[in-house]
Amino acid sequence: MAVGKEIRTKIGSIRNTQKITRAMEMVAASKMRKTQDRMQATRPYSKKIGRIIKHLAHANPEYKHAFMLERPVKTVGLIVISSDRGLCGGLNSNLFRMLLKRMKTWSEAGCEMRVATIGQKAAGFFNGIGANVVAQVSRLGDAPHLESIIGVIKAMLDEYNEGRLDELHVVYNEFVNTMTQRPSVDQLIPIRAEELGEELKGHWDYIYEPDAKEVLDDLMIRYIESLVFQGLVENNACEQSARMVAMKSASDNAGKLIKELQLIYNKARQAAITQEIAEIVGGAAAV
Amino acid sequence: MAMTIHVDIVSAEREIFSGQAELVVAPAEMGEVGIAARHAPFLTRLKPGEVRVKVNAQDTQPFYISGGMLEVQPHIVTILADTAIRAKDLDEAAAIEAKKRAEEMLQDKSGRIDYAKAQAQLLEAMAQLRSIEKLRKGR
Numbered sequence: 001m002a003v004g005k006e007i008r009t010k011i012g013s014i015r016n017t018q019k020i021t022r023a024m025e026m027v028a029a030s031k032m033r034k035t036q037d038r039m040q041a042t043r044p045y046s047k048k049i050g051r052i053i054k055h056l057a058h059a060n061p062e063y064k065h066a067f068m069l070e071r072p073v074k075t076v077g078l079i080v081i082s083s084d085r086g087l088c089g090g091l092n093s094n095l096f097r098m099l100l101k102r103m104k105t106w107s108e109a110g111c112e113m114r115v116a117t118i119g120q121k122a123a124g125f126f127n128g129i130g131a132n133v134v135a136q137v138s139r140l141g142d143a144p145h146l147e148s149i150i151g152v153i154k155a156m157l158d159e160y161n162e163g164r165l166d167e168l169h170v171v172y173n174e175f176v177n178t179m180t181q182r183p184s185v186d187q188l189i190p191i192r193a194e195e196l197g198e199e200l201k202g203h204w205d206y207i208y209e210p211d212a213k214e215v216l217d218d219l220m221i222r223y224i225e226s227l228v229f230q231g232l233v234e235n236n237a238c239e240q241s242a243r244m245v246a247m248k249s250a251s252d253n254a255g256k257l258i259k260e261l262q263l264i265y266n267k268a269r270q271a272a273i274t275q276e277i278a279e280i281v282g283g284a285a286a287v
Numbered sequence: 288m289a290m291t292i293h294v295d296i297v298s299a300e301r302e303i304f305s306g307q308a309e310l311v312v313a314p315a316e317m318g319e320v321g322i323a324a325r326h327a328p329f330l331t332r333l334k335p336g337e338v339r340v341k342v343n344a345q346d347t348q349p350f351y352i353s354g355g356m357l358e359v360q361p362h363i364v365t366i367l368a369d370t371a372i373r374a375k376d377l378d379e380a381a382a383i384e385a386k387k388r389a390e391e392m393l394q395d396k397s398g399r400i401d402y403a404k405a406q407a408q409l410l411e412a413m414a415q416l417r418s419i420e421k422l423r424k425g426r
Binding site: 152215267 | 301332380383384386
């Protein structure tokens, strides 16, 4: 029967799309668990280095590190973390939209911005809007290593040390739970010691080996790195769960669409049959 | 029973050891150090090498680290292990690499237009989806 051939092909193609989205959903679900484990695994390190920094802020080092001193802000540095791939709902767009708002207030306050990007979406976005991109890295995969982001961080810290930046922020999606990802901007430098919590009492200082300056320099770099890395693994966990949710709703929508089309198809078929019968009956009556 | 001290050994990617120990021996930059309970506050860099944690008289656990930091508070020892060998010039090279990538991308005009276009298309698609949703609810 020739009725509704177009509808049938349409249903077929939607069914194929649904198969793909369902497969992507399942892949994302299994990756999501792994990225969440990885996120948990990085927490002890950042917690511990945070504790040391907190101790340091309340000790009396003979050398105050540059990262702890505030200075008038003329240029803001941003390390923006995004996913490499799309098809994860509004994850990256939400992040960029929130960031654009912040950037607008900064530029209204007369601040310039220098950006380092991690991930392809951020690189594409900031090149598109013509931002001043200083360093970038992408294609880190689902199990990123700290070593791969050292270069980007070092580039930004150099800018800071050479006085071309007065503040450094990291921008990423914070993992709240599987359904919720919160775009956030965290300040890295100057380090806000008062936010780090309770202090050790008394007047004391560390014994430094070889000397305070070198040890502190290394420690600060590691601290910043751990914060950015934490952001990166959280953003990864966000990406996978956002993709899973997006693909699930795509599969559901495809299912709904198929149902509707099937109904239309059945109605059309039914109508064709009825008409045919009516014609036959009409023809017989005329004879 | 000897006095014990809490020891945490962590790397950026996972926790390696956490628990009580009698003595920790670590390869500090100026020479190997042994830390027991009530050591004075101490902060140093570590060389690549072996960290030995003496949990009790019978049990000593060795860990290999590729450098890191050691912090001592009277009752807590924290070792931040690096995940790779770090050196100033290696870090420098990585930074230069990252900057170069940014410059290359800026020059790659064709890529740039594509991305911007893709972003615009994405926004358009999202707007379309939203209006479809509205239509569906209105029906």
